[in-house]
Amino acid sequence: MATILLGAQWGDEGKGKVVDHLSAKADLVVRFQGGNNAGHSLWVGGKKTVLHLIPSGILHSRTRCLIGEGVVLDPQVLFHEISGLKQAGVFQDERERILVSERAHLILPVLKEVDLIRENSSRGTSGHIGTTGRGIGPAYEAKARRVGIRVIDLYSDDATLLGKLDRLHDAFAHHFDPDTLNEIRVRTWALIPGFRRSLEPLMVDSTALLKHAHDSGQEVLFEGAQGVMLDLDHGTYPYVTSSFTTAPSAGIGAAFPKILRSSRVIGVAKVYLTRVGSGDFPTEMRGDHDPDEVRIGEAIRKAGGEFGATTGRPRRIGWQDLVALRHAVEVGGIDEIALMKGDVLCGLDEMGGVFKVATAYEGADGTRSDRFPARAEILSKLKPVYENFPIWKHAHPDDPAFATLIARIEDFIGVPVRFVGFGPDREQILER
Numbered sequence: 001m002a003t004i005l006l007g008a009q010w011g012d013e014g015k016g017k018v019v020d021h022l023s024a025k026a027d028l029v030v031r032f033q034g035g036n037n038a039g040h041s042l043w044v045g046g047k048k049t050v051l052h053l054i055p056s057g058i059l060h061s062r063t064r065c066l067i068g069e070g071v072v073l074d075p076q077v078l079f080h081e082i083s084g085l086k087q088a089g090v091f092q093d094e095r096e097r098i099l100v101s102e103r104a105h106l107i108l109p110v111l112k113e114v115d116l117i118r119e120n121s122s123r124g125t126s127g128h129i130g131t132t133g134r135g136i137g138p139a140y141e142a143k144a145r146r147v148g149i150r151v152i153d154l155y156s157d158d159a160t161l162l163g164k165l166d167r168l169h170d171a172f173a174h175h176f177d178p179d180t181l182n183e184i185r186v187r188t189w190a191l192i193p194g195f196r197r198s199l200e201p202l203m204v205d206s207t208a209l210l211k212h213a214h215d216s217g218q219e220v221l222f223e224g225a226q227g228v229m230l231d232l233d234h235g236t237y238p239y240v241t242s243s244f245t246t247a248p249s250a251g252i253g254a255a256f257p258k259i260l261r262s263s264r265v266i267g268v269a270k271v272y273l274t275r276v277g278s279g280d281f282p283t284e285m286r287g288d289h290d291p292d293e294v295r296i297g298e299a300i301r302k303a304g305g306e307f308g309a310t311t312g313r314p315r316r317i318g319w320q321d322l323v324a325l326r327h328a329v330e331v332g333g334i335d336e337i338a339l340m341k342g343d344v345l346c347g348l349d350e351m352g353g354v355f356k357v358a359t360a361y362e363g364a365d366g367t368r369s370d371r372f373p374a375r376a377e378i379l380s381k382l383k384p385v386y387e388n389f390p391i392w393k394h395a396h397p398d399d400p401a402f403a404t405l406i407a408r409i410e411d412f413i414g415v416p417v418r419f420v421g422f423g424p425d426r427e428q429i430l431e432r
Protein backbone atom coordinates (compact mmCIF):
# COMPACT_ATOMS: atom_id res chain seq x y z
CA MET A 1 0.00 0.00 0.00
CA ALA A 2 1.31 3.45 -0.87
CA THR A 3 0.53 6.81 0.66
CA ILE A 4 1.53 10.10 -0.92
CA LEU A 5 1.90 13.11 1.33
CA LEU A 6 1.87 16.58 -0.21
CA GLY A 7 1.95 20.16 1.00
CA ALA A 8 -1.41 21.67 0.01
CA GLN A 9 -0.29 25.30 0.26
CA TRP A 10 2.98 27.18 -0.36
CA GLY A 11 5.13 24.80 1.70
CA ASP A 12 5.86 24.74 5.44
CA GLU A 13 2.46 23.24 6.27
CA GLY A 14 3.83 20.93 8.95
CA LYS A 15 4.45 17.92 6.69
CA GLY A 16 7.35 16.69 8.83
CA LYS A 17 5.04 15.96 11.74
CA VAL A 18 2.56 14.04 9.57
CA VAL A 19 5.38 12.09 7.89
CA ASP A 20 6.75 11.27 11.31
CA HIS A 21 3.31 10.01 12.38
CA LEU A 22 2.66 7.97 9.23
CA SER A 23 6.14 6.56 8.89
CA ALA A 24 5.75 4.71 12.17
CA LYS A 25 3.95 2.15 9.95
CA ALA A 26 6.07 2.60 6.81
CA ASP A 27 8.77 0.24 5.58
CA LEU A 28 10.08 2.75 3.08
CA VAL A 29 9.80 6.54 2.84
CA VAL A 30 10.55 8.08 -0.55
CA ARG A 31 11.42 11.66 -1.49
CA PHE A 32 10.47 12.14 -5.15
CA GLN A 33 11.07 15.83 -5.96
CA GLY A 34 12.80 18.97 -4.76
CA GLY A 35 16.05 19.02 -2.90
CA ASN A 36 17.45 20.67 0.18
CA ASN A 37 15.15 23.66 -0.30
CA ALA A 38 12.81 21.77 2.06
CA GLY A 39 13.29 21.95 5.81
CA HIS A 40 11.86 19.90 8.64
CA SER A 41 12.71 20.67 12.25
CA LEU A 42 12.60 17.55 14.37
CA TRP A 43 13.35 16.95 18.03
CA VAL A 44 15.36 13.79 18.69
CA GLY A 45 16.33 12.95 22.26
CA GLY A 46 15.95 16.60 23.30
CA LYS A 47 18.17 17.78 20.44
CA LYS A 48 16.87 19.76 17.49
CA THR A 49 17.71 18.28 14.09
CA VAL A 50 16.82 20.12 10.91
CA LEU A 51 16.58 17.87 7.88
CA HIS A 52 16.53 19.31 4.38
CA LEU A 53 17.08 16.27 2.24
CA ILE A 54 16.73 13.05 4.19
CA PRO A 55 13.05 12.14 4.68
CA SER A 56 11.75 12.72 8.21
CA GLY A 57 10.79 9.02 8.35
CA ILE A 58 14.44 8.36 9.24
CA LEU A 59 13.51 8.78 12.91
CA HIS A 60 11.66 5.47 12.98
CA SER A 61 14.30 2.82 13.31
CA ARG A 62 12.72 0.24 11.00
CA THR A 63 12.07 2.68 8.15
CA ARG A 64 14.41 2.96 5.19
CA CYS A 65 14.56 6.20 3.24
CA LEU A 66 14.99 6.54 -0.51
CA ILE A 67 16.03 9.69 -2.32
CA GLY A 68 14.40 9.15 -5.71
CA GLU A 69 15.45 10.25 -9.19
CA GLY A 70 13.13 13.23 -9.20
CA VAL A 71 15.19 14.79 -6.41
CA VAL A 72 18.15 17.09 -7.01
CA LEU A 73 20.77 16.00 -4.53
CA ASP A 74 23.50 18.12 -2.96
CA PRO A 75 25.95 15.45 -1.70
CA GLN A 76 27.54 17.83 0.80
CA VAL A 77 24.17 18.41 2.44
CA LEU A 78 23.44 14.70 2.47
CA PHE A 79 26.76 13.89 4.19
CA HIS A 80 26.24 16.69 6.71
CA GLU A 81 22.77 15.38 7.61
CA ILE A 82 24.04 11.81 7.87
CA SER A 83 26.73 12.87 10.30
CA GLY A 84 24.23 14.93 12.38
CA LEU A 85 21.88 11.95 12.61
CA LYS A 86 24.74 9.65 13.59
CA GLN A 87 25.80 12.04 16.33
CA ALA A 88 22.20 12.17 17.58
CA GLY A 89 22.25 8.35 17.76
CA VAL A 90 19.52 7.89 15.12
CA PHE A 91 21.60 5.25 13.33
CA GLN A 92 25.14 3.94 13.23
CA ASP A 93 25.41 2.81 9.66
CA GLU A 94 23.70 4.90 6.99
CA ARG A 95 23.89 2.00 4.52
CA GLU A 96 21.11 0.27 6.44
CA ARG A 97 18.79 3.28 6.34
CA ILE A 98 19.47 5.58 3.39
CA LEU A 99 19.27 4.78 -0.30
CA VAL A 100 19.96 7.09 -3.21
CA SER A 101 18.70 6.56 -6.75
CA GLU A 102 21.51 6.17 -9.25
CA ARG A 103 19.57 8.49 -11.59
CA ALA A 104 19.16 11.43 -9.17
CA HIS A 105 20.80 14.62 -10.42
CA LEU A 106 23.51 16.32 -8.39
CA ILE A 107 23.60 19.92 -7.22
CA LEU A 108 27.21 20.94 -7.83
CA PRO A 109 28.92 24.21 -6.79
CA VAL A 110 28.37 25.98 -10.12
CA LEU A 111 24.60 25.50 -9.78
CA LYS A 112 24.51 27.02 -6.30
CA GLU A 113 26.59 29.97 -7.48
CA VAL A 114 24.24 30.58 -10.41
CA ASP A 115 21.18 30.53 -8.12
CA LEU A 116 22.75 33.19 -5.87
CA ILE A 117 23.99 35.34 -8.76
CA ARG A 118 20.51 35.40 -10.31
CA GLU A 119 18.82 36.13 -7.01
CA ASN A 120 21.17 39.02 -6.24
CA SER A 121 20.99 40.55 -9.70
CA SER A 122 17.17 40.39 -9.89
CA ARG A 123 16.52 41.85 -6.41
CA GLY A 124 13.91 44.61 -6.55
CA THR A 125 12.56 43.50 -9.94
CA SER A 126 9.52 41.40 -10.83
CA GLY A 127 11.94 38.64 -11.92
CA HIS A 128 13.09 38.09 -8.33
CA ILE A 129 11.81 34.68 -7.21
CA GLY A 130 13.19 34.74 -3.67
CA THR A 131 14.58 31.21 -3.99
CA THR A 132 16.19 29.36 -1.11
CA GLY A 133 19.53 29.87 -2.89
CA ARG A 134 20.38 26.18 -2.79
CA GLY A 135 20.85 25.68 -6.53
CA ILE A 136 17.52 23.92 -7.00
CA GLY A 137 16.33 25.84 -10.09
CA PRO A 138 19.68 25.67 -11.92
CA ALA A 139 19.93 21.92 -11.15
CA TYR A 140 16.55 21.21 -12.76
CA GLU A 141 17.50 23.54 -15.59
CA ALA A 142 20.75 21.61 -16.19
CA LYS A 143 18.74 18.38 -16.17
CA ALA A 144 16.31 19.71 -18.79
CA ARG A 145 19.22 21.08 -20.87
CA ARG A 146 20.73 17.59 -20.72
CA VAL A 147 23.97 18.76 -19.17
CA GLY A 148 23.19 17.57 -15.63
CA ILE A 149 25.38 15.15 -13.67
CA ARG A 150 23.63 12.17 -12.13
CA VAL A 151 24.80 10.02 -9.23
CA ILE A 152 25.67 7.19 -11.63
CA ASP A 153 27.82 9.54 -13.74
CA LEU A 154 30.28 9.79 -10.84
CA TYR A 155 31.31 6.22 -11.63
CA SER A 156 32.27 6.87 -15.25
CA ASP A 157 36.00 6.94 -15.91
CA ASP A 158 37.70 10.26 -15.19
CA ALA A 159 37.89 11.41 -18.81
CA THR A 160 34.17 10.78 -19.39
CA LEU A 161 33.17 12.51 -16.17
CA LEU A 162 35.46 15.47 -16.90
CA GLY A 163 33.79 15.82 -20.31
CA LYS A 164 30.35 15.87 -18.67
CA LEU A 165 31.48 18.39 -16.06
CA ASP A 166 32.88 20.59 -18.82
CA ARG A 167 29.53 20.56 -20.63
CA LEU A 168 27.78 21.53 -17.39
CA HIS A 169 30.18 24.38 -16.62
CA ASP A 170 30.18 25.61 -20.22
CA ALA A 171 26.38 25.83 -20.17
CA PHE A 172 26.52 28.36 -17.33
CA ALA A 173 29.81 30.07 -18.33
CA HIS A 174 28.14 33.38 -19.24
CA HIS A 175 27.50 34.04 -15.54
CA PHE A 176 31.21 34.08 -14.63
CA ASP A 177 34.54 35.57 -15.59
CA PRO A 178 36.92 32.84 -16.84
CA ASP A 179 39.09 32.79 -13.69
CA THR A 180 36.11 32.36 -11.38
CA LEU A 181 34.68 29.59 -13.52
CA ASN A 182 38.04 27.87 -13.57
CA GLU A 183 38.24 28.06 -9.79
CA ILE A 184 34.76 26.47 -9.58
CA ARG A 185 35.81 23.67 -11.98
CA VAL A 186 38.90 22.91 -9.87
CA ARG A 187 36.94 23.06 -6.61
CA THR A 188 34.27 20.72 -8.02
CA TRP A 189 36.81 18.18 -9.30
CA ALA A 190 38.40 18.08 -5.86
CA LEU A 191 35.05 17.03 -4.37
CA ILE A 192 34.55 14.09 -6.72
CA PRO A 193 36.63 11.39 -4.92
CA GLY A 194 34.72 12.02 -1.66
CA PHE A 195 31.37 11.94 -3.48
CA ARG A 196 32.32 8.69 -5.20
CA ARG A 197 33.37 7.06 -1.95
CA SER A 198 30.39 8.14 0.12
CA LEU A 199 27.59 7.72 -2.40
CA GLU A 200 28.57 4.33 -3.80
CA PRO A 201 27.30 2.26 -0.85
CA LEU A 202 23.98 4.14 -0.87
CA MET A 203 23.33 4.01 -4.60
CA VAL A 204 20.44 1.79 -5.78
CA ASP A 205 18.37 0.89 -8.80
CA SER A 206 15.22 2.43 -7.34
CA THR A 207 12.90 0.70 -9.79
CA ALA A 208 14.07 -2.70 -8.51
CA LEU A 209 13.73 -1.49 -4.92
CA LEU A 210 10.18 -0.18 -5.37
CA LYS A 211 9.10 -3.22 -7.38
CA HIS A 212 10.29 -5.44 -4.55
CA ALA A 213 8.46 -3.24 -2.02
CA HIS A 214 5.30 -3.51 -4.13
CA ASP A 215 5.54 -7.26 -4.69
CA SER A 216 6.21 -8.01 -1.04
CA GLY A 217 3.35 -5.82 0.23
CA GLN A 218 5.46 -3.22 2.00
CA GLU A 219 4.01 0.08 3.23
CA VAL A 220 5.57 2.88 1.20
CA LEU A 221 5.19 6.55 2.02
CA PHE A 222 6.01 9.15 -0.65
CA GLU A 223 7.05 12.37 1.01
CA GLY A 224 6.41 15.50 -1.04
CA ALA A 225 8.40 18.66 -0.47
CA GLN A 226 7.29 22.29 -0.86
CA GLY A 227 3.58 22.53 -1.69
CA VAL A 228 1.11 22.23 -4.54
CA MET A 229 0.87 26.03 -4.89
CA LEU A 230 4.63 26.03 -5.65
CA ASP A 231 4.27 23.41 -8.42
CA LEU A 232 6.00 24.38 -11.65
CA ASP A 233 2.84 23.78 -13.72
CA HIS A 234 -0.03 24.34 -11.33
CA GLY A 235 1.34 26.86 -8.83
CA THR A 236 1.60 30.64 -8.94
CA TYR A 237 4.02 30.66 -11.89
CA PRO A 238 6.64 32.12 -12.16
CA TYR A 239 6.84 32.37 -8.34
CA VAL A 240 7.17 28.63 -7.91
CA THR A 241 9.85 26.03 -7.33
CA SER A 242 11.35 24.13 -10.27
CA SER A 243 9.86 20.71 -9.62
CA PHE A 244 6.44 19.10 -9.74
CA THR A 245 4.83 18.90 -6.33
CA THR A 246 1.56 17.11 -7.14
CA ALA A 247 0.69 13.43 -6.63
CA PRO A 248 1.32 12.29 -10.24
CA SER A 249 4.88 13.51 -9.86
CA ALA A 250 5.48 10.74 -7.32
CA GLY A 251 5.09 8.27 -10.18
CA ILE A 252 7.73 10.08 -12.21
CA GLY A 253 10.23 10.99 -9.52
CA ALA A 254 10.23 7.50 -8.03
CA ALA A 255 10.47 4.91 -10.69
CA PHE A 256 7.82 2.26 -10.22
CA PRO A 257 4.49 4.00 -10.81
CA LYS A 258 2.48 0.80 -10.52
CA ILE A 259 2.94 1.03 -6.77
CA LEU A 260 0.78 4.16 -6.82
CA ARG A 261 -2.28 2.64 -8.49
CA SER A 262 -4.20 2.33 -5.26
CA SER A 263 -2.47 5.03 -3.29
CA ARG A 264 -4.00 7.41 -0.79
CA VAL A 265 -3.02 11.07 -1.21
CA ILE A 266 -2.92 13.26 1.88
CA GLY A 267 -2.58 17.03 1.55
CA VAL A 268 -1.19 18.88 4.55
CA ALA A 269 -2.66 22.34 5.15
CA LYS A 270 -2.19 24.84 7.94
CA VAL A 271 -5.33 26.43 9.41
CA TYR A 272 -3.87 29.81 8.37
CA LEU A 273 -1.54 30.43 5.41
CA THR A 274 2.14 31.21 5.08
CA ARG A 275 4.46 31.86 2.19
CA VAL A 276 8.17 32.70 1.84
CA GLY A 277 9.88 34.21 -1.16
CA SER A 278 8.25 36.37 -3.82
CA GLY A 279 4.79 35.99 -5.26
CA ASP A 280 1.52 37.30 -3.90
CA PHE A 281 -1.35 35.47 -2.36
CA PRO A 282 -4.82 36.99 -2.05
CA THR A 283 -5.39 36.51 1.69
CA GLU A 284 -1.99 37.83 2.82
CA MET A 285 -2.37 40.02 5.93
CA ARG A 286 -0.84 43.12 4.37
CA GLY A 287 -3.30 45.59 5.85
CA ASP A 288 -4.75 46.51 2.41
CA HIS A 289 -8.30 45.74 3.41
CA ASP A 290 -8.02 45.93 7.21
CA PRO A 291 -5.19 47.83 8.99
CA ASP A 292 -5.35 45.45 12.00
CA GLU A 293 -4.23 42.55 9.81
CA VAL A 294 -0.55 43.49 10.02
CA ARG A 295 -0.64 43.23 13.81
CA ILE A 296 -2.58 39.95 13.65
CA GLY A 297 -0.08 38.54 11.14
CA GLU A 298 2.85 39.47 13.36
CA ALA A 299 1.21 37.80 16.36
CA ILE A 300 0.59 34.60 14.37
CA ARG A 301 4.17 34.61 13.03
CA LYS A 302 5.52 34.85 16.57
CA ALA A 303 3.11 32.34 18.12
CA GLY A 304 3.56 29.84 15.27
CA GLY A 305 7.34 30.25 14.94
CA GLU A 306 6.82 31.10 11.29
CA PHE A 307 10.40 31.51 10.17
CA GLY A 308 11.89 29.38 7.37
CA ALA A 309 13.65 26.20 8.56
CA THR A 310 16.01 26.47 5.57
CA THR A 311 16.71 30.20 5.29
CA GLY A 312 15.38 31.66 8.56
CA ARG A 313 13.31 34.16 6.53
CA PRO A 314 10.14 35.45 8.24
CA ARG A 315 7.17 33.80 6.58
CA ARG A 316 4.37 35.99 5.24
CA ILE A 317 1.05 35.25 6.95
CA GLY A 318 -2.48 35.06 5.57
CA TRP A 319 -6.03 33.98 6.34
CA GLN A 320 -7.23 30.56 5.21
CA ASP A 321 -8.08 30.53 1.51
CA LEU A 322 -10.46 27.76 0.44
CA VAL A 323 -10.33 28.84 -3.21
CA ALA A 324 -6.58 28.12 -3.20
CA LEU A 325 -7.00 24.96 -1.12
CA ARG A 326 -9.64 23.53 -3.46
CA HIS A 327 -7.34 24.28 -6.41
CA ALA A 328 -4.57 22.37 -4.60
CA VAL A 329 -6.93 19.45 -3.94
CA GLU A 330 -7.97 19.32 -7.59
CA VAL A 331 -4.58 19.66 -9.28
CA GLY A 332 -2.68 17.84 -6.53
CA GLY A 333 -4.91 14.76 -6.63
CA ILE A 334 -5.54 15.05 -2.88
CA ASP A 335 -7.99 12.61 -1.23
CA GLU A 336 -7.89 13.90 2.32
CA ILE A 337 -6.50 16.76 4.36
CA ALA A 338 -4.31 16.96 7.45
CA LEU A 339 -5.16 20.27 9.14
CA MET A 340 -2.29 21.64 11.18
CA LYS A 341 -1.42 24.33 13.70
CA GLY A 342 -4.95 25.40 14.69
CA ASP A 343 -3.57 25.43 18.25
CA VAL A 344 -1.40 28.45 17.39
CA LEU A 345 -4.45 30.71 17.28
CA CYS A 346 -5.95 29.59 20.61
CA GLY A 347 -5.77 32.41 23.14
CA LEU A 348 -4.21 34.91 20.71
CA ASP A 349 -5.81 38.20 21.84
CA GLU A 350 -4.87 39.96 18.60
CA MET A 351 -7.38 37.79 16.69
CA GLY A 352 -10.32 39.53 18.41
CA GLY A 353 -12.09 36.17 18.56
CA VAL A 354 -12.55 35.98 14.77
CA PHE A 355 -10.96 33.77 12.11
CA LYS A 356 -11.48 34.60 8.43
CA VAL A 357 -11.77 32.16 5.58
CA ALA A 358 -11.86 33.26 1.93
CA THR A 359 -14.42 31.52 -0.27
CA ALA A 360 -14.25 33.78 -3.36
CA TYR A 361 -12.29 36.71 -4.81
CA GLU A 362 -13.65 40.01 -6.06
CA GLY A 363 -11.93 41.79 -8.94
CA ALA A 364 -11.59 45.58 -9.36
CA ASP A 365 -14.73 45.58 -11.55
CA GLY A 366 -16.75 43.89 -8.78
CA THR A 367 -16.99 40.48 -10.45
CA ARG A 368 -16.62 37.50 -8.17
CA SER A 369 -14.94 34.18 -8.82
CA ASP A 370 -14.25 31.11 -6.75
CA ARG A 371 -11.60 29.71 -9.15
CA PHE A 372 -7.88 30.27 -8.54
CA PRO A 373 -6.52 32.53 -11.33
CA ALA A 374 -3.58 31.56 -13.56
CA ARG A 375 -2.09 35.08 -13.62
CA ALA A 376 0.19 35.55 -10.60
CA GLU A 377 0.42 39.32 -11.01
CA ILE A 378 -3.27 39.91 -10.28
CA LEU A 379 -3.31 38.01 -6.99
CA SER A 380 -2.54 41.00 -4.76
CA LYS A 381 -5.25 43.06 -6.49
CA LEU A 382 -8.05 40.62 -5.78
CA LYS A 383 -10.22 41.32 -2.76
CA PRO A 384 -10.95 38.12 -0.84
CA VAL A 385 -14.58 37.52 0.10
CA TYR A 386 -14.45 36.24 3.67
CA GLU A 387 -16.66 34.15 5.91
CA ASN A 388 -16.05 34.78 9.63
CA PHE A 389 -15.70 31.97 12.16
CA PRO A 390 -15.45 32.21 15.96
CA ILE A 391 -12.03 31.30 17.34
CA TRP A 392 -11.94 27.90 19.02
CA LYS A 393 -10.71 27.10 22.52
CA HIS A 394 -9.00 23.89 21.43
CA ALA A 395 -7.88 22.94 17.94
CA HIS A 396 -9.70 19.66 18.35
CA PRO A 397 -12.69 18.23 16.48
CA ASP A 398 -14.55 17.99 19.83
CA ASP A 399 -14.45 21.78 20.15
CA PRO A 400 -17.72 23.03 18.56
CA ALA A 401 -16.10 26.12 16.98
CA PHE A 402 -13.27 24.08 15.46
CA ALA A 403 -15.75 21.42 14.29
CA THR A 404 -17.74 24.15 12.49
CA LEU A 405 -14.59 25.29 10.69
CA ILE A 406 -13.71 21.72 9.70
CA ALA A 407 -17.23 21.13 8.36
CA ARG A 408 -17.05 24.26 6.19
CA ILE A 409 -13.63 23.33 4.83
CA GLU A 410 -14.82 19.82 3.94
CA ASP A 411 -17.97 21.13 2.33
CA PHE A 412 -16.07 23.65 0.18
CA ILE A 413 -13.12 21.55 -0.95
CA GLY A 414 -15.01 18.27 -1.30
CA VAL A 415 -12.59 16.02 0.60
CA PRO A 416 -12.49 15.10 4.30
CA VAL A 417 -10.20 16.52 6.96
CA ARG A 418 -8.76 13.19 8.12
CA PHE A 419 -5.97 14.34 10.46
CA VAL A 420 -5.85 17.21 12.92
CA GLY A 421 -2.59 18.44 14.44
CA PHE A 422 -3.29 20.09 17.76
CA GLY A 423 0.14 20.85 19.22
CA PRO A 424 3.85 20.64 18.49
CA ASP A 425 4.60 17.27 20.12
CA ARG A 426 4.88 14.04 18.17
CA GLU A 427 1.72 12.64 19.78
CA GLN A 428 -0.41 15.74 19.23
CA ILE A 429 -2.03 14.57 16.03
CA LEU A 430 -5.22 12.57 15.65
CA GLU A 431 -6.76 10.59 12.82
CA ARG A 432 -10.51 11.05 12.50
Ligand code: IMP
Pocket residue numbers: 010011012037038039129130131132133134135136137225226230239240241242276277278
Ligand atom coordinates in the same frame (compact mmCIF):
# COMPACT_ATOMS: atom_id res chain seq x y z
P1 IMP B 1 13.66 27.30 -4.89
O1 IMP B 1 12.87 26.06 -4.70
O2 IMP B 1 14.80 27.44 -3.92
O3 IMP B 1 14.08 27.52 -6.30
O4 IMP B 1 12.70 28.54 -4.54
C1 IMP B 1 11.56 28.86 -5.34
C2 IMP B 1 10.40 29.30 -4.46
O5 IMP B 1 9.92 28.21 -3.69
C3 IMP B 1 10.75 30.40 -3.45
O6 IMP B 1 9.62 31.23 -3.27
C4 IMP B 1 11.01 29.63 -2.17
O7 IMP B 1 10.80 30.42 -1.02
C5 IMP B 1 9.95 28.54 -2.30
N1 IMP B 1 10.30 27.32 -1.56
C6 IMP B 1 11.18 26.37 -1.93
N2 IMP B 1 11.20 25.38 -1.01
C7 IMP B 1 10.32 25.72 -0.07
C8 IMP B 1 9.87 25.06 1.13
O8 IMP B 1 10.28 23.94 1.48
N3 IMP B 1 8.94 25.74 1.86
C9 IMP B 1 8.43 26.93 1.46
N4 IMP B 1 8.80 27.56 0.35
C10 IMP B 1 9.73 26.96 -0.42
